[in-house]
Amino acid sequence: MHVGLEHYLTVSFLLFALGLLGVIMRRNLIVIYMSLELMLNAANLALVAFSRFNDKLDGQVLVFFIITVAAAEVSVGLALIVALYRRRQSAHVEDLTSMKL
Amino acid sequence: MELADILFYVFAALTLLCGVLVIANPFSRNPVTSAMFLVLTIISMAGLFVLLHAFFLAAVQILVYAGAVIVLFLFVIMLLDLKEEERRKIKFFGVAAGLISVGAILGIFLKNLHATNLNAQSSPSIEGDTAALGKLLFANYVLPFEVVSVLLLVAMIGVILLSKKKLD
Numbered sequence: 001m002h003v004g005l006e007h008y009l010t011v012s013f014l015l016f017a018l019g020l021l022g023v024i025m026r027r028n029l030i031v032i033y034m035s036l037e038l039m040l041n042a043a044n045l046a047l048v049a050f051s052r053f054n055d056k057l058d059g060q061v062l063v064f065f066i067i068t069v070a071a072a073e074v075s076v077g078l079a080l081i082v083a084l085y086r087r088r089q090s091a092h093v094e095d096l097t098s099m100k101l
Numbered sequence: 102m103e104l105a106d107i108l109f110y111v112f113a114a115l116t117l118l119c120g121v122l123v124i125a126n127p128f129s130r131n132p133v134t135s136a137m138f139l140v141l142t143i144i145s146m147a148g149l150f151v152l153l154h155a156f157f158l159a160a161v162q163i164l165v166y167a168g169a170v171i172v173l174f175l176f177v178i179m180l181l182d183l184k185e186e187e188r189r190k191i192k193f194f195g196v197a198a199g200l201i202s203v204g205a206i207l208g209i210f211l212k213n214l215h216a217t218n219l220n221a222q223s224s225p226s227i228e229g230d231t232a233a234l235g236k237l238l239f240a241n242y243v244l245p246f247e248v249v250s251v252l253l254l255v256a257m258i259g260v261i262l263l264s265k266k267k268l269d
Contacts, residue, residue, distance in 0.1 A: 002106065003105070003106045003109045003110075004219075005219050006214060006219060007109065007113070008149070008153070009214055009219075010211065010214065011113045011116065011117065011149070013207060013210040013211060013214070014117055014120075014207070015116065015117065015120055016210075017203050017204075017206065017207040017210075018117070018120045018121060018123075018124060019120075019124075020203050020206065021124060021199050021200065021203045022123065022124030022125075024195065024198070024199035024202065024203065025124065025125070025195060025196055025199045026124060028132060030132045030135075030174065030177065030178060030181075031123075031124070031132055031135050033174075034123055034132075034135055034136065034139050034174065035123070035124055037139065037166075037170065038120055038123060038124075038139070038142065041142070041143065041146055041166075044146075044158075044162075045146060045149060045150075048149075048150055048153050048155045048158060048229075049153060051153075051155070051227070051229070052153040052154060052155070052225050052227065052229075053219075053225055054225075055225050055226060055227050056227070057227055057229060057233055057234060057237050058237070058241075060155050060157075060158055060229045060234060061234065061237055061238055061241075061242050063155075063158055064157075064158065064161065064234070064238070065245060065249055067158075067161055067162070067165050067166070068165075068249050068252075068253065069249065069252065070170070071165055071169060071170060071253075072252055072253055072255075072256035073256075074170050074173060074174075075173060075256055075257075075260050076256050076259055076260055076263070078173055078174070078177045079259070079260040079263040079264050080263060081177060081181075082177060082180060082181070082263075082264060083263050083264065085180075085181050091181055
């Protein structure tokens with residue numbers, strides 16, 4: 001069977017589901033962050049596949065911007081985690097309950 | 102079956118397998134292991150990009166993600182002392198709820214994928230090489246390009262502010 005758009009989209013969906021599962025299941029902030037990266041990459045894969053099979057390069061430009069924004073997001077997020085760790089001595093979501101009623 | 106199709110299945114399987122090992126590794130719950138498998142996921146995804154003729158993006162993916170982002174992750178893991186991770190248990194309720202909800206979302210995705218007529222080109226001909234992408238980027242997308250550069254500057258200033266010892 002020839003590999004087409006639906007194959008790439010299936011891989012992208014599965015990868016997105018994996019990332020979401022990681023965000024829900026894991027309790028470590030850094031691993032949750034890695035799962036977020038996984039979800040962003042899944043979206044990138046879908047965009048590149050759409051761009052390829054519609055014969056337009058615009059999707060790849062969008063992926064280029066997404067990669068840039070993701071890099072900025074990672075740097076800010078990790079700085080936040082470090083600041084949080086300095087204050088609370090923990091990078092676990094279960095220990096961050098100050099907004100709980 | 103062509104070589105490209107075989108390579109697609111190899112890279113797709115590698116991507117998904119390493120993705121599973123990022124979120125749930127049965128042998129080690131060390132964040133460093135997760136980061137290493139994230140590198141493998143990203144590299145095999147760059148392989149998928151090459152199969153989609155997005156050569157520039159494959160190179161950027163390896164340079165930015167495997168090069169910069171993962172190094173940042175490892176640096177932060179090294180900075181924080183995360184030995185506590187080993188002895189905490191994963192709660193059964195959380196795992197069950199996560200599996201059910203993610204399974205439902207995945208079901209919706211795949212059902213809609215099969216129900217939709219994708220209308221895709223059978224023999225696409227674009228090449229995502231640097232020249233074509235650069236022309237598009239500097240002709241049609243100049244404004245977003247400049248805005249993204251400002252965003253990077255803002256992120257840099259924000260990170261410097263956040264990582265200062267005293268916030269006040």
